[in-house]
Amino acid sequence: MMKGMERKMKILVTGGAGYIGSHTTIELIKAGYDVVVLDNLDNSNEKVLDVICEVTGTRPTFYKVDLLDYDAVDQCFSENKFDAVIHFAGLKAVGESCRIPIRYYHNNITGTLNLVDIMQKHEVYNIVFSSSATVYGMPKTVPITEDFPLATTNPYGSTKLMLENILTDVFKANDKWSVTLLRYFNPIGAHESGKLGEDPKGIPNNLLPYVAQVAVGKLDFVHVFGNDYDTPDGTGVRDYIHVVDLALGHLKALEHKTNQPGVHIFNLGTGNGYSVLDVIRAFEKACGKTLPYKIEARRPGDIAICYADAKKAKEELGWEATRDITEMCEDAWRWQSNNPNGFCEL
Ligand code: NAD
Ligand code: WQD
Numbered sequence: 001m002m003k004g005m006e007r008k009m010k011i012l013v014t015g016g017a018g019y020i021g022s023h024t025t026i027e028l029i030k031a032g033y034d035v036v037v038l039d040n041l042d043n044s045n046e047k048v049l050d051v052i053c054e055v056t057g058t059r060p061t062f063y064k065v066d067l068l069d070y071d072a073v074d075q076c077f078s079e080n081k082f083d084a085v086i087h088f089a090g091l092k093a094v095g096e097s098c099r100i101p102i103r104y105y106h107n108n109i110t111g112t113l114n115l116v117d118i119m120q121k122h123e124v125y126n127i128v129f130s131s132s133a134t135v136y137g138m139p140k141t142v143p144i145t146e147d148f149p150l151a152t153t154n155p156y157g158s159t160k161l162m163l164e165n166i167l168t169d170v171f172k173a174n175d176k177w178s179v180t181l182l183r184y185f186n187p188i189g190a191h192e193s194g195k196l197g198e199d200p201k202g203i204p205n206n207l208l209p210y211v212a213q214v215a216v217g218k219l220d221f222v223h224v225f226g227n228d229y230d231t232p233d234g235t236g237v238r239d240y241i242h243v244v245d246l247a248l249g250h251l252k253a254l255e256h257k258t259n260q261p262g263v264h265i266f267n268l269g270t271g272n273g274y275s276v277l278d279v280i281r282a283f284e285k286a287c288g289k290t291l292p293y294k295i296e297a298r299r300p301g302d303i304a305i306c307y308a309d310a311k312k313a314k315e316e317l318g319w320e321a322t323r324d325i326t327e328m329c330e331d332a333w334r335w336q337s338n339n340p341n342g343f344c345e346l
Pocket of ligand 1: 014015016017018019020021038039040041042043044065066067068087088089090091092107111130131132133184185186187
């Protein structure tokens with residue numbers, strides 16, 4: 001990939017101390033990129049940078065900076081000549097976004113507006129943006145292709161859809177921009193080293209970290225939100241994707257879309273759907289324990305079934321997920337069992 005290049009491509013990873021950003025930083029370093037991480041550590045821990053260094057032998061340059069701090073972000077661009085930005089930084093909890101929408105809109109929208117304004121000022125025109133399958137709202141059918149209608153059901157999702165539109169307008173106004181919108185399905189799993197994984201603050205909102213905390217004995221049982229959906233076993237079906245496969249999707253996006261002006265949109269999913277009970281069973285196998293669960297009422301706002309048509313990324317980026325649900329659960333268990341309290345223990 002780097003053949004024939006005079007210098008390493010320099011990538012700014014916003015949110016690079018977070019769950020997906022840290023795994024992507026590892027893969028970027030392994031592939032020979034020069035990586036700078038910018039993160040305000042609002043939902044992450046500085047120890048992640050030590051782990052990245054342990055795993056790769058390289059410590060990325062780190063800016064503890066908030067995207068809302070225009071001058072500090074501008075300073076970071078003055079000190080570095082970036083080829084591209086991978087933009088993960090954002091708040092992501094759906095329920096919280098309904099309680100404190102202003103914070104979500106301000107952080108995600110204003111933060112991104114600052115970033116793209118500063119990028120343009122420094123003539124950095126390549127951005128890969130973390131979007132989400134949430135922009136498909138309540139899809140009428142599955143699998144979901146990139147041209148499905150877009151709609152959102154909560155402030156978090158609305159920030160993603162608004163940012164997709166904003167970045168599209170930025171390209172329309174200046175056709176030097178290469179904007180890649182990656183719509184992630186449900187990222188789970190952890191780095192195979194067992195040293196890095198998802199570390200939610202407080203009680204997890206998402207299924208996999210909740211199941212992992214039941215397995216490690218921190219929570220009593222899994223609350224299964226509804227078994228009366230129109231799905232094979234009645235529980236919700238999702239497209240779970242290993243976080244390292246997802247990380248590698250970003251490298252493919254950089255490889256194929258850097259300096260390719262346009263708006264490039266890709267689903268990053270496996271194309272397979274697993275139910276809540278499938279996930280519990282796969283995790284039971286990985287951890288060798290029976291995991292107690294209780295069937296409860298549906299969670300408001302949930303959809304029955306959601307999985308990607310992942311063909312476009314395969315055809316245009318040469319990317320496809322290769323890690324299956326067994327590997328996702330095994331890796332998540334290795335991380336959770338080695339670090340029951342996440343990064344607080346390190
Ligand atoms: P994460 O919370 O682990 O990582 C996000 C990082 O961004 C955190 O380290 C946080 O401290 C940082 N951050 C937030 N606001 C910032 C700001 N104003 N300035 C600087 N840093 C800031 O989340 P993640 O799961 O790694 O998600 C990464 C991105 O992918 C997010 O944009 C998220 O919305 C998106 N996404 C996540 C999922 C998922 O299920 N995890 C699914 C689809 C899309
Ligand atoms: C998965 C399935 C639940 C928890 C969310 C966001 C989405 C994206 C990914 C960022 C559903 C069921 C869950 C539990 C359960 N994030 N469940 N018990 O809701 O598909 O997607 O994360 O962009 O925007 O909405 O993921 O892991 O919360 O739920 O039964 O304790 O597990 O009902 O069927 P979801 P999830």
